[in-house]
Amino acid sequence: MTMKVVGQRVKRYDGMAHVTGETRFVDDVIVPGTLTIKAFRSPVAKGNIKDLDTSAAEAMPGVAGVITAEDVPCNAYGLVPDQPVLVEKAVRYKGEPIAAVAAVDEDTAVEAINKIKLDIEEEKPVFDPLEAMKPDAPKVRPEGNVFMFGERPFRQIILGDVEEGFKKADIIVENEYLHPSLEHAQLEPQASLAVPDAGGKLTIYTVSQALYFHLGQLLGILQMEPDKVQCKQWAPRTGSSWRHNAGFSDINYVGGTVGGGFGAKNDIHADHVTALLALKTGQPCKWRWTREEDLLYSTFRGAWRMTIKDGITKDGRIVARQIKSIRDAGAYSTLNFYVVDKHSFLAAGPYFIENVYVQGYCVYTNKPPASSMRGFGITPATFATEVQIDKIATQLGMDPWEIRFVNAFRKGEHTATRRVVNSVALVEVMQKLAEKAGVDLPDKLMTMTSTERG
Amino acid sequence: MAERQFFKATDPQEACDLLAQYGGKARLLAGGTDLMVAVNQRQLSPEVLVYLGDSGLNYINSESDNLVIGAATPFTDIMGSNLVREEAPLLAEVISHIASPAIRNVGTIGGNLANGSPAADSATALLALGASLKLVSKAGDRVVAVEEFFTGPGETTLEPTELIQEVIIPKKAGEAKWAYRKLGKRKAQTLSIVSVAICCPLDGGQCQGTRIALGAVAPTPILASEASALLEGKILSEGLIDESAKAAADASNPIDDVRGSAWYRRRAIEALVRQLLAQISA
Amino acid sequence: MYSLEFTVNGQLCQVAVDLKTTLLEVLRDKLFITSPKVGCNTGDCGTCSVLMNGKLVRSCITNALSAQGKEVTTIEGLAEAGELHPLQEAFHDNYGAQCGFCTPGMILASKALLDENPKPTREEAKEALSGNLCRCTGYGKIIDSVMAAAEQMAQAKS
Numbered sequence: 001m002t003m004k005v006v007g008q009r010v011k012r013y014d015g016m017a018h019v020t021g022e023t024r025f026v027d028d029v030i031v032p033g034t035l036t037i038k039a040f041r042s043p044v045a046k047g048n049i050k051d052l053d054t055s056a057a058e059a060m061p062g063v064a065g066v067i068t069a070e071d072v073p074c075n076a077y078g079l080v081p082d083q084p085v086l087v088e089k090a091v092r093y094k095g096e097p098i099a100a101v102a103a104v105d106e107d108t109a110v111e112a113i114n115k116i117k118l119d120i121e122e123e124k125p126v127f128d129p130l131e132a133m134k135p136d137a138p139k140v141r142p143e144g145n146v147f148m149f150g151e152r153p154f155r156q157i158i159l160g161d162v163e164e165g166f167k168k169a170d171i172i173v174e175n176e177y178l179h180p181s182l183e184h185a186q187l188e189p190q191a192s193l194a195v196p197d198a199g200g201k202l203t204i205y206t207v208s209q210a211l212y213f214h215l216g217q218l219l220g221i222l223q224m225e226p227d228k229v230q231c232k233q234w235a236p237r238t239g240s241s242w243r244h245n246a247g248f249s250d251i252n253y254v255g256g257t258v259g260g261g262f263g264a265k266n267d268i269h270a271d272h273v274t275a276l277l278a279l280k281t282g283q284p285c286k287w288r289w290t291r292e293e294d295l296l297y298s299t300f301r302g303a304w305r306m307t308i309k310d311g312i313t314k315d316g317r318i319v320a321r322q323i324k325s326i327r328d329a330g331a332y333s334t335l336n337f338y339v340v341d342k343h344s345f346l347a348a349g350p351y352f353i354e355n356v357y358v359q360g361y362c363v364y365t366n367k368p369p370a371s372s373m374r375g376f377g378i379t380p381a382t383f384a385t386e387v388q389i390d391k392i393a394t395q396l397g398m399d400p401w402e403i404r405f406v407n408a409f410r411k412g413e414h415t416a417t418r419r420v421v422n423s424v425a426l427v428e429v430m431q432k433l434a435e436k437a438g439v440d441l442p443d444k445l446m447t448m449t450s451t452e453r454g
Numbered sequence: 455m456a457e458r459q460f461f462k463a464t465d466p467q468e469a470c471d472l473l474a475q476y477g478g479k480a481r482l483l484a485g486g487t488d489l490m491v492a493v494n495q496r497q498l499s500p501e502v503l504v505y506l507g508d509s510g511l512n513y514i515n516s517e518s519d520n521l522v523i524g525a526a527t528p529f530t531d532i533m534g535s536n537l538v539r540e541e542a543p544l545l546a547e548v549i550s551h552i553a554s555p556a557i558r559n560v561g562t563i564g565g566n567l568a569n570g571s572p573a574a575d576s577a578t579a580l581l582a583l584g585a586s587l588k589l590v591s592k593a594g595d596r597v598v599a600v601e602e603f604f605t606g607p608g609e610t611t612l613e614p615t616e617l618i619q620e621v622i623i624p625k626k627a628g629e630a631k632w633a634y635r636k637l638g639k640r641k642a643q644t645l646s647i648v649s650v651a652i653c654c655p656l657d658g659g660q661c662q663g664t665r666i667a668l669g670a671v672a673p674t675p676i677l678a679s680e681a682s683a684l685l686e687g688k689i690l691s692e693g694l695i696d697e698s699a700k701a702a703a704d705a706s707n708p709i710d711d712v713r714g715s716a717w718y719r720r721r722a723i724e725a726l727v728r729q730l731l732a733q734i735s736a
Numbered sequence: 737m738y739s740l741e742f743t744v745n746g747q748l749c750q751v752a753v754d755l756k757t758t759l760l761e762v763l764r765d766k767l768f769i770t771s772p773k774v775g776c777n778t779g780d781c782g783t784c785s786v787l788m789n790g791k792l793v794r795s796c797i798t799n800a801l802s803a804q805g806k807e808v809t810t811i812e813g814l815a816e817a818g819e820l821h822p823l824q825e826a827f828h829d830n831y832g833a834q835c836g837f838c839t840p841g842m843i844l845a846s847k848a849l850l851d852e853n854p855k856p857t858r859e860e861a862k863e864a865l866s867g868n869l870c871r872c873t874g875y876g877k878i879i880d881s882v883m884a885a886a887e888q889m890a891q892a893k894s
Contacts, residue, residue: 011828011829012831015828015833018827018828018835018839019824019827019828019843020812021839024770025770030768030770184871186837187775187869187871189775259835259836260835288774291781486798486799487779490758490797490799505802554782556785557779560791642867643867
């Protein structure tokens with residue numbers, strides 16, 4: 001039987017629309033009478049709002065609507081619903097949205113934003129996660145600056161006994177690795193268009209990479225019925241904005257065409273605000289972030305500080321690996337805790353190590369919230385562990401290739417979380433890689449296989 | 455608010471008349487690659503625009519000892535001009551490192567200079583080449599050397615009623631050797647962190663009137679005069695190059711900004727001058 | 737307000753603009769031609785690229801009034817008599833388009849190159865596209881697409 005797709009080169013299903021310019025991204029959807037949205041953002045990184053006066057903006061000709069925290073039925077969202085759509089009192093990062101304006105055009109919207117008066121009591125912010133972890137640090141969040149993974153202030157992974165492992169080791173290699181924050185810089189900025197339909201329903205054109213997550217959260221934010229009070233109280237893990245009375249049919253959520261995401265669009269950035277303003281004004285509302293806003297205030301890959309301590313025997317086997325990682329989460333949980341989870345589960349690398357101890361911390365600071373980016377927390381871990389392997393090789397006087405071959409997963413072995421790996425080919429991949437790179441590896445490495453540990 | 459007005463100048467004189475009439479309210483528009491960024495970012499909202507695209511300021515001429523370039527000549531035209539490649543190859547090379555093709559297609563040499571940026575790449579080339587500018591206004595014209603044109607970040611000697619008519623570059627016949635290097639965050643579409651342009655006329659192997667121009671390391675693009683003077687009448691040697699490179703670093707007065715630190719810039723200047731002089735002496 | 741008259745993809749257009757209006761705003765907001773994108777609005781990313789009198793320009797920092805009397809081409813104007821331009825075919829065949837947001841600008845920048853230099857080297861293609869950013873492809877497949885189109889056009893000629 002000849003396969004139509006398997007083993008064949010298949011053209012992109014949307015490729016033809018891309019090369020003819022027909023692909024319609026969110027900002028390309030044009031609905032007559034659409035209002036332009038601009039946000040009023042906090043000028044300080046930490047503070048307490050004393051007074052917010054939007055009356056001058058509201059009175060301006062051409063302004064159709066202004067919203068503040070008061071207009072948000074359930075002002076807490078996220079997987080752990082801790083992030084307000086618009087700040088009510090406590091500002092946690094510079095640029096955090098406090099109000100939003102919908103006006104006939106961009107010039108009017110910007111002018112209206114400039115007329116909003118804010119009286120804010122500035123407080124001392126904390127930017128460094130290490131500082132934020134100290135007991136007397138300024139509180140980013142009332143419940144504390146360190147995310148609680150259940151009862152522990154860190155995600156803990158234990159396999160075997162690292163202390164016993166270190167005793168068996170011939171050398172110990174310990175290093176600290178820093179990974180800076182990174183911006184996705186996807187070419188399509190955050191954008192959203194909400195169009196009110198008859199009967200209070202909405203059509204929202206979204207850049208979301210996580211349609212159903214976001215649809216659920218939006219229904220929570222917009223809920224018009226009970227639980228209003230309860231939902232404003234933040235409770236760990238038991239999401240309130242997940243509970244909603246509106247049905248999925250109340251929002252026609254149109255997505256799937258994303259002009260680059262890379263994780264930048266796994267959190268709601270604009271859909272909640274366009275939805276609220278569309279409901280308030282009864283008119284279509286569009287919010288396209290400027291590139292500057294996107295770079296400064298959208299989510300990004302948070303910074304990491306990782307300490308790795310390895311115990312290695314003379315033959316290059318890693319017999320114990322201890323990792324302490326600290327993730328700079330910014331002001332809200334977003335997907336940060338999931339990022340730390342994935343990091344902790346896989347930080348030991350694609351190597352079979354019998355004794356592993358990982359502590360993954362997720363620490364709040366007064367910066368814009370970090371969140372997902374390609375590979376979640378695994379990519380920074382890979383950077384750190386692979387540099388660590390090169391350092392081990394130098395210290396042992398061994399070829400770094402050999403360290404990787406000697407420790408690579410073999411079929412039937414397991415990860416630090418005791419997940420048995422059955423489909424493994426790291427040894428073979430490295431052999432192929434060496435071949436392609438023109439690296440002449442010794443026979444003892446080229447004859448190894450993933451099926452058995454030699 | 456007064457009615458906003460747009461004028462298309464058909465010759466430099468008309469542009470001068472409009473500048474005289476509207477004074478500081480009027481802004482000149484050529485390629486718009488700086489002006490329109492400021493407009494989009496709401497830093498600028500001009501009341502009067504005078505468009506120079508069809509004002510007859512797009513030309514490259516050879517006039518006896520000089521190469522003369524109209525201020526509204528786009529970079530792409532200058533880069534592709536055989537005349538420029540023969541008489542001032544340094545300028546063509548420098549321009550090839552400015553922004554990217556789309557920007558060079560409309561961005562003009564006069565606009566780059568009038569913008570007054572300390573990092574203006576064409577300025578380092580013109581400083582090294584010993585060029586001067588012909589400025590015109592309704593009252594008449596004057597010629598200023600490029601090193602006297604810039605007065606501070608974003609500031610020049612241009613009066614509000616004046617415009618740059620043309621750039622005058624002395625032809626460097628014979629043995630003038632030159633070298634250029636720009637450091638940016640990436641190769642294209644980037645502002646200089648540091649740039650160095652050197653023009654070194656050689657007479658029997660001896661340096662005669664070397665000009666070393668530095669970009670993005672002082673409030674304006676500058677000439678490292680002492681670094682050049684050290685070389686006068688001498689044959690380039692390793693020791694001499696070293697001395698000159700150090701003098702060039704001393705001549706700089708860089709700042710810390712998002713693109714680079716003063717510490718880095720000072721060291722980069724020294725390294726680049728050393729590298730480029732070595733290239734010239736080879 | 738001023739009246740701007742210019743040609744877009746062969747059609748004469750007349751729109752009202754003011755001093756601050758950009759060519760990109762005219763195309764997207766007044767003529768509803770949405771293939772040029774708003775990526776940065778500062779001339780840095782290249783998603784708004786169009787051809788003006790055959791030359792590649794950034795429509796986001798092109799003052800609309802400077803397009804007076806000129807001919808503007810967007811990607812909608814590339815196909816002739818229902819036939820795609822070889823660059824469009826090549827980008828589709830060689831996976832030069834991924835999310836598609838940079839694609840119209842990327843193809844127009846490539847066209848500007850091939851119009852002037854029908855047989856570019858890979859280096860020349862990179863230089864020609866140096867002002868157009870892409871975050872998906874890593875550029876390799878984009879350059880492959882340009883080279884494939886050049887090849888195809890050369891064959892069609894001979």
